[in-house]
Every structure is written in C-alpha cells, then in structure tokens.
Amino acid sequence: MRGKSVAVIVLSLLFVVPLNVAISQAYEPLPAIAPIPADNSLTPEKVELGKMLFFDPRLSSSDWISCATCHNPAFAFADRIPRALGHKMSEGPRNTPTILNAAFLDVQFWDGRAATLEEQALGPIQADIEMNANLNDVVAKLKNIPEYVKRFKRVFGGNDPVTPEHIAKAIAAFERTLITPNSAFDRYLRGDKQAINPDAKKGAALFDEKGCTDCHSGAAFSDSDFHTIKVPGSTDLGRYKVTKKESDKHAFRTPSLRNVELTHPYMNNGSVKTLAAAVKIMAKEALEEELSAEEIKHIVAFLKSLTGVMPELTYPILR
C-alpha cells in the first residue's frame, strides 16, 4: 500500500509540477497599469475629459453616434455584431475589435494602420461609414461648449487647447484605463491554484503545447504581429492594404484573447459565432491541427478564464 501511494505521488509530481512550471513560463499576468507614452501623461482630469469625448455623440456628423456606440461598454467595448455598423447604419467590412487592453498592443486596428492609441482615435471619427465627421466641424462644435473649453484648457493649457491632437490624446488616455486585470487565470498565475477549474488548467497546457502561444503571447495574448489565416467568407486583403506587400495579403493583427468570451462573434469579418468554432478553425488554419471535442472544450474553458474585471464606468454628464 505504501509503495503504491509513493508511486502515485511521484507520478502526480511528474505530471502536475512540470505542468505548472510550463504554464508559468508561457504566460504572464496582465499588469495593473498599461504602458504610458512619455508625451501623453495619464492624469485623472485628462482621463475624465477622454471619457466625456468617448461617450459624446457630437463627435459624429449626425450627433448620434459616439465611440461608445460600437465600442459598447456593455459588450466588453465591442458591438457583438459581425461587422461594424456606422453612419446611417452602413456596414463596414470588419468586426469591431474591443478596446479593452488595446493599450497593451503595439499596433492598432485589424490591419495595424495605426501604431498608437493616439493615432487610432481620430480614424473612426472621420471614416464615412463610421462617425462620418470632419475634424474641423468637431473642433468647432466642442469650442461652442464652455464645459469642454474649460476642461481642455485645464488639461492641456494654452490659448487654443481644443485641437484634434488633444482630442486624440484625451481619448487615448481614457482608453489606457480600460484594462481588465485579475481574471481567474491571472489569479491562477499569481499562485491561487484554485482560481481556475481542471478543464481550464488542461486547456492552458494544451494552448501552449499546440502552439497557440506562438502568436497569442504576452500579457494581452497577442504578438501585435500579422498572420494570414483562412477565415470563412473573408476576402479582405487586410494588412496588404497598408503595406502593399504581397506577403501581407489577407494578413491581420493577432487579436488579444482577454475577455474573448464576451467579444463574440469572432474573426476579422465576425463570421464565427462561438468560441468553440473559433478555436477549431484557428487550430486547423493556423496550426494544421484537428482538435478533438475534448481538447476544444478544455481550451474554451481556459479562454473563459481570461475574462477580467471590467472597468466600472459611470456615465459622464455632458453639457
């Protein structure tokens, strides 16, 4: 009996200890604070101004669509429809990426056409199928609202503080606060071995073994790099539109997997409804792996453990 117990313990150690070691090497918890660029300090006043702008429909030509319309806080800052809708409900070609934890990515947009949150912020405001606005009109509208003029002045100083650059900086500062630390998996990585269930533990190991972590790496589970994946129904040229390099045709930036449970539907064109289907397709297309139903179940359990604590947002009162 005693020999058997020892054998069980040794066998367990062989499986359990290396498994935990492997997990802690492949993964890292989400930091509590996002990287802050030297030229856009994060102050409470700037974040509050950015939040006001983010929720303000007057940043669109119709006065009806705000950043928060598509980056809906109730839907983990995405929109839960296949492809983005915008001005007059025109449908864009791509799925709205969440901006949760976007501050941890090195490139923005599916095709990486912006390097920073600051560069990204003004894009959708001006895109004709999104908010359809002219930046001069937006600046003129904001200058007509004394509350904004006061706040821009307090945050940025100067005689003419309401500028597109400052709008972008304030929104980017707000976005840097939209991070979701302390997911069950983060707590697990920090030592709480009960934080995730056995399925999720198996999934975490599988996710690394199969090679998913080759691209879904780092704190945000994205290498911020571009990869070509055959996605159902997608003819989108992706990164090629930015670089015109043949090798970038149909390539898209690796999306973060944090809160992926809440950011369905999936893929650049939103064509995949469930997490299980997305895992199956990604394994096949990116890794040439046919996963079993059991393996998919475990990976999905792991991915669900990446849902973090959502930022608790109160509505701004816009004057």
Place this chain on the structure above:
Amino acid sequence: MRGKSVAVIVLSLLFVVPLNVAISQAYEPLPAIAPIPADNSLTPEKVELGKMLFFDPRLSSSDWISCATCHNPAFAFADRIPRALGHKMSEGPRNTPTILNAAFLDVQFWDGRAATLEEQALGPIQADIEMNANLNDVVAKLKNIPEYVKRFKRVFGGNDPVTPEHIAKAIAAFERTLITPNSAFDRYLRGDKQAINPDAKKGAALFDEKGCTDCHSGAAFSDSDFHTIKVPGSTDLGRYKVTKKESDKHAFRTPSLRNVELTHPYMNNGSVKTLAAAVKIMAKEALEEELSAEEIKHIVAFLKSLTGVMPELTYPILR
C-alpha cells in the same frame, strides 16, 4: 438709527416673507421615490434586469440600437438633437422626451398615447423608425441568452418568464429609479434659502405670477395634460392622432421642466435651441405675454435651479 433699522426689517418682511410663502404654495419638491403601481413592485433584481434591457441593443432589429441610444444617460436621458433618429438613422417627427422623472407623469409620450411606463416601454422597440423590432424576435433572442432566462425567472417566476409583458415591467421598474431629487430649487423649498441665487428667486416668483404654473405644476412641473401651443415649424397634429377630437389638434402633453437646462433642444419638434428662446415663445404663445429680457433671464435662472442629482449609473455587463 433704530427706527430706520426697524423700518428696513418691516419692509424686508413685506417683500421677503410673502415671496417665500407664495413660492412654497405654488411649488413642491420632487419626492425621493416615484409612485409604484400595485402590479409592478420595485425590487433591486427587477431594476437591474430592466437596466440590462434598457442598455441592450439586441432589443432592436439591427442589434445596434438600445433604449439608451436615444434616451442617452449622458444627455439627461434624451438625445440633444431636434428630432429622434432611429433605424438606419431615419428621423422621426418629434423630439425625444427625457425619461428622467417620467415616473411622475400621468401620461407618456408627447401625445399621451400610453398611460403608464409599462405601456410606453414596448412602443419604441417596435416602431419601424426607432428600434424596428418584432417582439417575438426580441423574446426569441432573449430566450437564447441564459443569463436573461435566469434573471427573468428569478424576478418573475414561472416556466416561461421571458415575455413582452415582463420586458415592459422590468424596463418600467428601472425607469422608476431614474429620478433627480435634490435640485437647488428642491433644497430651497426645503428651507435652504441660499440654495438658489437672487435671479432664480425672482424667476420662481415670476414663473408663478405669469401663469406658467397653470400647466407646469406639481412635483414634475407638468400637469400631464394637453395644450395647443404654436411652435415654430410644427405641423404635427399631436394629441389629435390619438383621440381624433378636433380640439386636440396640435395639442401636446406638458413636458416636465426638471433638468430642462440639459434637455435642449426644445418643443415637440426640437426647433428651439436655447432655454431663453423657449421661455420667450412659451410666454407669448401660451400666455400672450411679451417678457422683457430681464424677466427671461430670471426665469431661465430659476429653470436652471431645477437640475437635480442625476442617477449615477454603472454600465451593465451583458452576456
């Protein structure tokens, strides 16, 4: 010296005391709790469910427009554009009324076609130029979301709790929490004589003297009755569309004036941009009074003192 002081005191009493007495008779503070109907009790679980539904774009056919799109919490639960936009950005004929303190009104909509918040709630969901949804589709969608099924069951019980009636009841319960007590004027009425400035005090007296309180009466500053006012650019038949009575042509329900500072633009067609212009027009059309610039200034100061404490709302997380 002594005689002069006494005279000043007596003179002050003559002016100040009657003024305060008059004000306290014509006005009443907003109660801290809205009336609750016997068949729709207000429970925290029901309010939370109603809030989720209120913010959920899946109540529209496009999955993109929620109640909160037009009743935007950032804009005092209105939309700050002249006439409501909806499905595909179609423009409706009327200005979106705020739902703040709607629980204190005896009729809902500009034309009073719903008697209760429960009756009102399902209207915009189905209107083709608003959320454009079919209630059966909405119910089917919600039944597919386990979190909703669980919550409807907990709140309403029964085997089939996801029904249009229960959707309406939950939303109405949430709306009963959207009240704005403790405005400066409420604090003034309750005895804090410094809560409003001298202009607002003069405005409060004028507002009553001129007869504005004939219609803008009660805690919500609305008699919940219908009146014909000539509004710039409006050809809308208003209440007539509901009753077909000749005398109801162009009649609209008196809107609440609470938070009126934030609910611009004004009138049934949103044609009037500023509070000063709205006061001038109303005095002329409803009371045949030409107000002086000074009188308008005082009434506007008074109306601004009706801005209450906004409900502090955190975003629901929708599954």
